[in-house]
Structures are given as structure tokens and as C-alpha cells.
Amino acid sequence: MTKLTADTFISVDKLTTHYGERLILDKLDLSVRQGEIMVIMGASGSGKSTLLRTMLGLNRPTSGQVKIMGLDVTNASRKQLYQFRRQIGVAFQGGALFGNLSLVDNIQLPLREHTNLDANTIRIMARMKLDMMNLSGFDNLMPSELSGGMVKRAALARAIVMDPQLLFFDEPSAGLDPVVAAELDEYILELKQAMEMTIVVVTHELESAFRIADRITVLDRGKVAICGTIDEVKASNDERVQNLLNRRASREQVTPDEYLELLTRVQATRPHRGDIDG
Amino acid sequence: MVRAITRLGEKTIEQLEHLGHLTVFLMTVISKLFVFPFRYRAVLQQLYFIGAKSTFVIFLASITIGLALGLNLYVELSRLGVQDRLGTAVSLSIVRELGPVITALMVMGRAGSAICAEVGIMRSDEQLDALECMAIDPFKFLMVPKFWATLISVPLLVAIADVIGVFGGYIAGVVIFDVPYGAYWQGVYTSIDWQHLNMGLIKSLVFALVIVWVATGKGFLLHLDKAGVYGAEGVSRVTTQAVVMGSILILFFNFLVSAFMVA
Numbered sequence: 001m002t003k004l005t006a007d008t009f010i011s012v013d014k015l016t017t018h019y020g021e022r023l024i025l026d027k028l029d030l031s032v033r034q035g036e037i038m039v040i041m042g043a044s045g046s047g048k049s050t051l052l053r054t055m056l057g058l059n060r061p062t063s064g065q066v067k068i069m070g071l072d073v074t075n076a077s078r079k080q081l082y083q084f085r086r087q088i089g090v091a092f093q094g095g096a097l098f099g100n101l102s103l104v105d106n107i108q109l110p111l112r113e114h115t116n117l118d119a120n121t122i123r124i125m126a127r128m129k130l131d132m133m134n135l136s137g138f139d140n141l142m143p144s145e146l147s148g149g150m151v152k153r154a155a156l157a158r159a160i161v162m163d164p165q166l167l168f169f170d171e172p173s174a175g176l177d178p179v180v181a182a183e184l185d186e187y188i189l190e191l192k193q194a195m196e197m198t199i200v201v202v203t204h205e206l207e208s209a210f211r212i213a214d215r216i217t218v219l220d221r222g223k224v225a226i227c228g229t230i231d232e233v234k235a236s237n238d239e240r241v242q243n244l245l246n247r248r249a250s251r252e253q254v255t256p257d258e259y260l261e262l263l264t265r266v267q268a269t270r271p272h273r274g275d276i277d278g
Numbered sequence: 279m280v281r282a283i284t285r286l287g288e289k290t291i292e293q294l295e296h297l298g299h300l301t302v303f304l305m306t307v308i309s310k311l312f313v314f315p316f317r318y319r320a321v322l323q324q325l326y327f328i329g330a331k332s333t334f335v336i337f338l339a340s341i342t343i344g345l346a347l348g349l350n351l352y353v354e355l356s357r358l359g360v361q362d363r364l365g366t367a368v369s370l371s372i373v374r375e376l377g378p379v380i381t382a383l384m385v386m387g388r389a390g391s392a393i394c395a396e397v398g399i400m401r402s403d404e405q406l407d408a409l410e411c412m413a414i415d416p417f418k419f420l421m422v423p424k425f426w427a428t429l430i431s432v433p434l435l436v437a438i439a440d441v442i443g444v445f446g447g448y449i450a451g452v453v454i455f456d457v458p459y460g461a462y463w464q465g466v467y468t469s470i471d472w473q474h475l476n477m478g479l480i481k482s483l484v485f486a487l488v489i490v491w492v493a494t495g496k497g498f499l500l501h502l503d504k505a506g507v508y509g510a511e512g513v514s515r516v517t518t519q520a521v522v523m524g525s526i527l528i529l530f531f532n533f534l535v536s537a538f539m540v541a
């Protein structure tokens with residue numbers, strides 16, 4: 001059970017999710033306080049993005065509950081969800097910029113859709129955010145013409161254009177060189193300080209997590225391995241957490257039975273030769 | 279043997295489930311087709327892409343079909359000594375059957391595949407999720423304009439194909455062979471009445487719906503595809519599936535509408 005305190009912004013309660021038969025999150029508990037940067041860590045495939053998607057109401061969980069700013073996201077109506085999503089910003093792993101819109105049009109889109117401001121005001125507001133992310137002058141470039149770092153910054157600019165209270169960021173530093181990744185971390189810290197946003201960042205990069213986190217939650221096999229401040233996580237004597245911290249590959253402990261099941265499952269889902277498409 | 283039957287059963291259930299998802303998708307779009315505000319700018323953009331940019335291929339397809347039809351029918355009709363009826367034969371075949379079918383197949387191959395790939399890419403790089411997270415309904419924002427544009431442009435393209443096709447028949451019969459100018463056009467004018475044009479119109483609307491439904495739906499449901507591969511590979515697979523499925527459905531509905539309207 002997650003303890004609800006006055007400043008609890010997000011509370012995740014016994015969250016269980018599956019893809020098909022496969023268990024991804026297993027009765028997961030988590031809480032995020034107002035104004036903090038919570039970093040969710042875990043190896044690739046540990047379910048970080050799934051957790052994020054469930055918190056956003058994009059995936060329905062098998063059971064459990066996610067409460068954000070008083071809304072039960074997991075049981076909300078479409079209307080309530082849309083209302084809630086107007087108050088948050090999301091930057092996706094690959095940027096998810098719209099390929100047929102220029103950079104500035106991408107960033108203006110939420111303002112165009114949700115406000116009655118005139119075109120000039122919208123343009124100025126979008127320019128301000130581009131400026132903040134050090135992207136001014138690139139207004140009319142198409143997403144395909146942007147570098148990896150620029151895409152992430154653009155996604156961040158679009159996520160904050162409505163001045164949300166809560167920001168989600170999936171893998172800010174994935175696929176970036178260390179210098180650009182560090183830059184991006186600076187932007188995230190700036191957002192917290194200047195705009196007092198509550199920020200949830202998903203990452204598997206240690207350096208990045210240690211630079212920005214107020215608290216870190218480490219996911220492991222669908223559960224929370226540890227949740228605490230940077231020092232608490234560093235001091236953890238959980239072997240798997242230490243392995244993650246020291247970048248040691250921890251071999252999956254698989255019993256012969258599980259191994260057999262794994263093999264047969266792959267067999268069953270592989271398309272057979274001779275199947276007809278369409 | 280038992281395994282084979284089990285597989286067949288699983289496959290069938292999978293396909294039925296997929297069809298169910300596609301149906302729900304279609305119903306959702308239709309329920310939002312008339313919801314305010316009408317995104318006329320997006321519709322115009324799509325009209326340009328789906329309609330205007332298809333005219334050239336439609337022109338090529340229908341002129342060649344008209345020519346070939348004119349040549350073949352001339353040979354048969356002149357053997358019976360009724361080559362004066364060429365105008366009637368060509369125009370009825372084109373307006374009732376070939377015009378709508380050829381147009382629909384070309385639009386499915388050209389615009390349908392592009393639409394499917396576009397929507398599929400939006401699914402695979404989370405652009406559709408991004409829309410959801412900005413509280414923008416992807417159905418109203420993306421699908422509805424594509425539906426309107428296709429429903430408007432396919433009948434217009436069919437009209438173009440009809441005219442060009444009949445003209446192709448004219449070139450074959452009158453210019454190349456010896457059908458009298460007056461007899462050909464007389465045949466065209468007298469034979470075409472509302473009933474035939476109606477069939478052409480109904481077919482074009484049905485085909486338009488099939489094209490845009492299969493193209494957008496297949497792309498939109500990319501993530502539910504049981505092969506479980508996303509990215510470029512998944513997009514190209516569902517695009518191929520969409521073109522095949524769309525083309526077969528077009529031919530099937532062509533038969534169905536013909537049978538229904540003749541009976």
C-alpha cells in the first residue's frame with residue numbers, strides 16, 4: 001500500500017499489467033511527490049515504458065490503480081482522461097514528432113487545438129519554448145532534418161508548451177552521445193527549478209539518473225527493487241540493484257521448467273511457413 | 279493432423295478478432311464523421327493528395343482500358359455487323375463496371391498504400407500516442423479528414439475515368455476503325471441513363487469507404503498485429519496486407535453491388 005501524504009502527486013497501487021499472457025508489472029507500488037524529479041530505472045525490457053504508458057492511460061492494467069492529481073487514471077472515462085492530459089506533458093522515447101509538420105508547427109499544435117489564442121500569440125509562445133530548448137532559428141525544419149539531440153529537445157519543447165504541472169519523459173538520453181545527454185539533463189533540471197514541475201523520467205542510463213533525480217525507483221522483474229534517494233540506492237545491498245549500478249550483466253535465473261516453457265512459447269507464436277497473408 | 283486443425287482454428291479466431299477490431303475502428307470513425315468542428319483545411323490537403331495527385335494514373339489506366347475495350351468489342355460487333363453499337367457497348371461496360379473498379383484499384387494501390395504506411399509509421403513511432411497524450415483525438419484529427427477526402431475524390435475520379443475511357447473507345451472505334459463518328463456518340467448518349475450512373479456512383483462510394491477503411495485501419499492497428507514486428511518491417515507488412523485485402527474487397531463488393539442492382 002502506498003502511503004498517501006498531502007504532497008503525493010502520483011500514487012500507483014498494486015499495478016499489474018500483462019502483454020497477452022506475459023506478466024510485465026507485478027503488483028507494483030510507487031508514489032511521486034509534488035515538485036520532485038522521480039527517475040524510474042531498470043534494464044531494457046524491465047517494463048519502464050509500460051509503467052509510463054499505464055500511468056498515461058494509454059495501456060489498461062490487468063489490475064491495480066494509478067491515481068494522478070486526484071484522478072483514477074485506470075478507470076477514467078475518455079473525457080476525464082483528455083481533461084487530465086491537458087495538464088501534463090509527455091516526451092516520448094523517439095520524440096514522436098509529426099513527420100508532416102515543421103518543427104514550429106509541431107510545437108504549436110497543442111496550443112492551436114486547445115486555446116483560442118490568435119496565430120501571432122501562439123507563434124510567440126512556441127518560439128519562447130524553442131528558445132528555452134536552444135532551438136531558435138530552426139523553426140521551419142522538418143523532423144527528419146533534425147539531429148537526435150534536437151529531436152529530444154523538440155519533443156521536450158512540445159511537451160511543455162502548455163505549461164503543464166507534470167512532465168513525463170521516456171528515455172531522454174537513449175541514443176545520444178554523453179555530452180548531448182548531459183545537456184538534456186540540464187534542461188530537465190531547469191524545468192523543475194524554473195517552472196516547478198513534477199517530473200517523471202524513465203531511463204536506463206545511470207549517469208543521467210544520478211544527475212537529475214530527487215528519488216530513484218529501480219524496476220526489476222516487474223517489481224520495485226528499491227525506491228529512495230540517490231544515496232539510498234547507491235547504498236543498497238540488493239545484488240541485482242548493485243549489478244545494475246555496476247553494469248554487470250546478471251544472468252536470468254531460469255529453472256529448467258521455465259526455460260522449456262519459454263522455448264515452446266516462442267515456437268507457438270512464430271509465423272509458420274506457408275501461411276497466407278491478408 | 280490435430281495440430282493442423284488446431285492451427286487452423288487459432289488462425290481463424292485471430293482473423294475474426296482482427297476483423298472485429300477493424301469493424302470497431304470503422305464504427306468509431308463513422309460516429310465522428312459529422313462532429314464539429316469540420317477540419318476543412320485538413321480535408322483539402324488530403325483531397326489534393328488522394329484526389330488531385332491520382333488523376334494522372336487514372337488518366338493512363340482509363341485511356342488504355344477504353345482503347346483495349348474498343349478494339350476488342352469492335353472485332354466482335356463487326357463480325358455480327360452491328361459495329362454501330364460500339365458506343366453503347368463501351369460506355370455501358372465502363373460506366374457500370376470498369377470505370378469504378380479500375381479507379382478504385384488504382385487509388386487503393388497509390389493513395390491507399392501511402393495512407394496505410396503513413397498511419398502505420400505514426401503508430402510505430404508513438405505519434406498516435408503523442409496525439410492522445412496531447413488530448414487530441416486521432417480519429418477526429420487524422421482519420422475523419424482522410425475519410426471525407428476519399429469519399430469525395432473517388433466519385434470524381436470515377437467520373438474522369440468514365441469520360442476518358444469512353445474517349446479511348448472512340449479513338450479505337452472511330453479513329454482507328456470505321457465506326458461513324460455520329461453513331462458512336464449517339465450510342466453513348468442514348469444508352470447512359472440515371473440507372474447506370476447511379477450504379478457507378480454507388481460503387482464509387484462503397485469502394486471509397488473500403489479503400490480508406492482498410493488503409494487507415496490496417497495502419498492504425500499495427501500494434502495489434504500478431505506477427506509482433508513493429509518498425510519499418512511491420513509497416514511494410516501491413517501495407518502489403520492492406521493493398522491485397524482492399525483490392526479483394528473492392529472486387530467482391532463490385533460483384534455484390536452489380537448483383538443487387540441487376541436483380
Ligand SMILES: Nc1ncnc2c1ncn2[C@@H]1O[C@H](COP(=O)(O)OP(=O)(O)O)[C@@H](O)[C@H]1O
Nearest residue numbers: 019024042043044045046047048049050051501
Ligand atoms: N505492445 C507490446 N506487445 C507485446 N509485448 C510488448 C509490447 N510492448 C512491450 N512489450 C514487451 O514488454 C517488455 C517491457 O517493455 P517496455 O515496457 O517497453 O520495457 P522498457 O521500457 O523498460 O525497455 C519487453 O520485454 C517488451 O518486449
Ligand SMILES: [Mg+2]
Nearest residue numbers: 048049093171
Ligand atoms: Mg522503453
